Amino acid sequence: MIWPAYDVGLLRMHIPDGYLSPSTCAVLYGTAIPFWYVAFARVKRLLNTRLVPLLAMVSAFCFVIMMFNVPLPGGTTGHAVGVGAATVVLGPWASMLAVSIALLIQAVFFGDGGITTLGANCFNMAIVGSIVAHLVYRAAAGRTAITSSRRVLAAGLAGYAAINVAALFAACELGIQPLFFRDASGAPLYAPYALHIAIPAMMLGHLTFAGLAELFVSGGVVAYLQRTNPALLGQRSSARTDEAARPPAATTGWRATRPLWIRLALLMLLTPLGILAAGTAWGEWGARDFSDPQMRQQITAASGNIAPPSQQPRGLARLSSLWSAPFPQYAPPFVRRPAFGYVMSAVFGSGLILGFFLLIVWMAGGREAEAPTTSA
Amino acid sequence: MTRGRENLRGVVERTLASFVDALEHAFYAEELAKENGVLQKLDPRVKIVAILPLILIAALARRLWVVAALFVIAVAVAMLSKVPLRMLAKRVWLSVLTFTGLISLPALFLTPGQAIYTLPFFGRSVTAQGLRIGVCLIMRAETAATFSVLLVLCTPWSSLLKALRVLRLPIVLVVILGMTYRYIFLLLRNAHDMFKSRKSRTVGRLDGREQRRAATASAGVLISKTQQLSGEVYLAMRSRGFQGEVYVLDEFRTGWFDWVMLAVFVTVAILAFWFGR
Numbered sequence: 001m002i003w004p005a006y007d008v009g010l011l012r013m014h015i016p017d018g019y020l021s022p023s024t025c026a027v028l029y030g031t032a033i034p035f036w037y038v039a040f041a042r043v044k045r046l047l048n049t050r051l052v053p054l055l056a057m058v059s060a061f062c063f064v065i066m067m068f069n070v071p072l073p074g075g076t077t078g079h080a081v082g083v084g085a086a087t088v089v090l091g092p093w094a095s096m097l098a099v100s101i102a103l104l105i106q107a108v109f110f111g112d113g114g115i116t117t118l119g120a121n122c123f124n125m126a127i128v129g130s131i132v133a134h135l136v137y138r139a140a141a142g143r144t145a146i147t148s149s150r151r152v153l154a155a156g157l158a159g160y161a162a163i164n165v166a167a168l169f170a171a172c173e174l175g176i177q178p179l180f181f182r183d184a185s186g187a188p189l190y191a192p193y194a195l196h197i198a199i200p201a202m203m204l205g206h207l208t209f210a211g212l213a214e215l216f217v218s219g220g221v222v223a224y225l226q227r228t229n230p231a232l233l234g235q236r237s238s239a240r241t242d243e244a245a246r247p248p249a250a251t252t253g254w255r256a257t258r259p260l261w262i263r264l265a266l267l268m269l270l271t272p273l274g275i276l277a278a279g280t281a282w283g284e285w286g287a288r289d290f291s292d293p294q295m296r297q298q299i300t301a302a303s304g305n306i307a308p309p310s311q312q313p314r315g316l317a318r319l320s321s322l323w324s325a326p327f328p329q330y331a332p333p334f335v336r337r338p339a340f341g342y343v344m345s346a347v348f349g350s351g352l353i354l355g356f357f358l359l360i361v362w363m364a365g366g367r368e369a370e371a372p373t374t375s376a
Numbered sequence: 377m378t379r380g381r382e383n384l385r386g387v388v389e390r391t392l393a394s395f396v397d398a399l400e401h402a403f404y405a406e407e408l409a410k411e412n413g414v415l416q417k418l419d420p421r422v423k424i425v426a427i428l429p430l431i432l433i434a435a436l437a438r439r440l441w442v443v444a445a446l447f448v449i450a451v452a453v454a455m456l457s458k459v460p461l462r463m464l465a466k467r468v469w470l471s472v473l474t475f476t477g478l479i480s481l482p483a484l485f486l487t488p489g490q491a492i493y494t495l496p497f498f499g500r501s502v503t504a505q506g507l508r509i510g511v512c513l514i515m516r517a518e519t520a521a522t523f524s525v526l527l528v529l530c531t532p533w534s535s536l537l538k539a540l541r542v543l544r545l546p547i548v549l550v551v552i553l554g555m556t557y558r559y560i561f562l563l564l565r566n567a568h569d570m571f572k573s574r575k576s577r578t579v580g581r582l583d584g585r586e587q588r589r590a591a592t593a594s595a596g597v598l599i600s601k602t603q604q605l606s607g608e609v610y611l612a613m614r615s616r617g618f619q620g621e622v623y624v625l626d627e628f629r630t631g632w633f634d635w636v637m638l639a640v641f642v643t644v645a646i647l648a649f650w651f652g653r
Contacts, residue, residue: 017435018516049620056555057606064563069391071587116435187505192483220592
């Protein structure tokens with residue numbers, strides 16, 4: 001068999017094409033893009049012109065490491081993703097990019113993992129994996145010396161945790177498909193298993209075999225480098241001190257506000273989460289809800305079993321007709337999918353607020369610009 | 377226990393075999409890309425614009441017959457491009473079937489619906505709806521994988537990467553991808569040599585712990601080599617005048633055949649999208 005990961009069968013988490021709905025794929029691509037952007041900017045700042053060769057080599061390394069057969073206790077073998085080792089040696093940002101590039105080449109060249117689901121696979125393994133590995137490694141290794149045996153354990157744990165959290169994310173993505181995407185007859189359109197099947201099925205294999213493979217590779221690589229090339233392990237902390245010693249970046253302009261923009265974009269993408277919540281938001285009832293028997297039941301249940309007034313409050317009825325929103329219920333009439341409506345509303349709403357502030361800044365800036373000329 | 381030992385003994389061989397397979401696959405793809413077939417004749421940019429939508433539509437279509445029709449088209453394109461179907465069956469269809477088939481198997485029984493066949497001993501029934509879901513999942517994955525493998529098999533990797541710029545991918549990324557691909561083979565060779573020399577020095581059996589040590593130490597050597605190599609490559613690039621900016625030569629040219637084929641593919645994509653909604 002040529003395909004590197006097929007012999008582990010169900011233990012792999014490269015989600016193939018056709019398992020996730022278009023909207024899930026789009027959301028996961030959308031979530032991955034800000035991380036790639038920040039990672040690229042950070043790595044580029046650190047490496048400058050060295051970026052291209054280093055990233056290419058490390059991505060090639062990640063690809064090759066994915067093909068290693070790691071013997072596991074009990075006579076089986078498993079494949080590691082290598083995200084633990086990459087994070088420990090390179091730091092989370094470079095590892096995020098390198099593993100993503102390796103996954104891209106695997107998907108395009110080897111057909112391992114889908115193209116539509118590449119965003120999801122990169123998000124789970126490269127992004128979530130690197131972040132989890134970084135946090136666990138930092139917490140477990142503490143301030144111990146580079147050659148301390150605690151670091152071997154920490155790296156192993158980091159790899160194990162990274163791969164399991166990544167698998168949990170993949171299981172959740174697969175598990176929410178039948179909740180949201182069904183055809184007219186109620187049959188699931190994409191991945192067919194609900195969360196209560198997907199999560200145990202995925203986690204069983206990863207908590208045992210795949211997690212162990214990652215644990216051995218991460219811990220083993222660190223143990224080997226401690227013996228032969230400890231400078232490589234220390235490089236990561238020296239890179240960080242380099243960064244700290246650098247004069248602070250400009251505190252104004254695009255660079256300073258970039259993290260805020262990214263967070264804003266993330267929040268916009270996450271707005272449809274509200275659809276998942278059951279029931280209504282307490283106190284956010286419309287005037288018409290008071291006359292709908294089903295809504296009345298929900299209001300009663302949410303208000304400590306105290307029934308609402310039988311008539312809609314008159315003041316509420318009068319005021320509610322004063323203004324009708326352009327996007328009622330977060331979706332303009334022409335949008336049929338509520339999730340898309342939410343994202344659109346978020347973009348529109350944030351755009352309005354930003355536009356308003358830009359207008360204020362522009363007006364204030366205009367006056368400031370005028371001021372020096374008049375004084376001079 | 378014996379089986380476990382046998383398995384462990386095969387670890388080095390299996391890793392070696394997967395390296396050799398990957399190398400073989402790459403050389404084979406380079407050979408196929410030189411053939412005189414329909415896809416090979418097309419401008420790589422046209423190929424990407426023509427095939428990428430088909431992959432997306434196949435992966436996301438809701439109707440089984442649309443996916444099946446796209447699969448037939450993929451097979452036809454493969455035949456016109458002189459891609460041996462045996463090779464596609466072995467390397468793509470079988471491996472996708474193994475994974476997707478395993479995953480979709482329980483859906484046959486777990487999906488509620490009209491029972492069409494009851495297993496003799498287990499008492500569980502295959503439902504019509506379950507069968508439909510299983511077949512749909514498998515067909516979607518097979519069709520999308522066939523199209524993407526066709527795109528890669530019939531285009532030299534370097535041209536494919538350059539052509540990716542029609543998707544507005546940053547040049548830096550295209551160059552990194554190209555270099556990654558180039559150095560994958562160097563590192564594969566390195567890893568292959570390491571495993572082979574280890575195997576030739578080994579007499580008798582290694583226990584599991586030793587095997588693991590060998591595998592992880594090889595990974596450690598490889599990461600050290602990677603770092604060293606990237607330093608050397610960087611210096612080599614610097615000495616040739618590299619200053620962080622990347623330039624790519626665009627030598628693609630489209631002819632009437634490209635435009636005709638693009639029109640055909642786009643029509644198929646629009647029809648598939650329309651009927652598969």
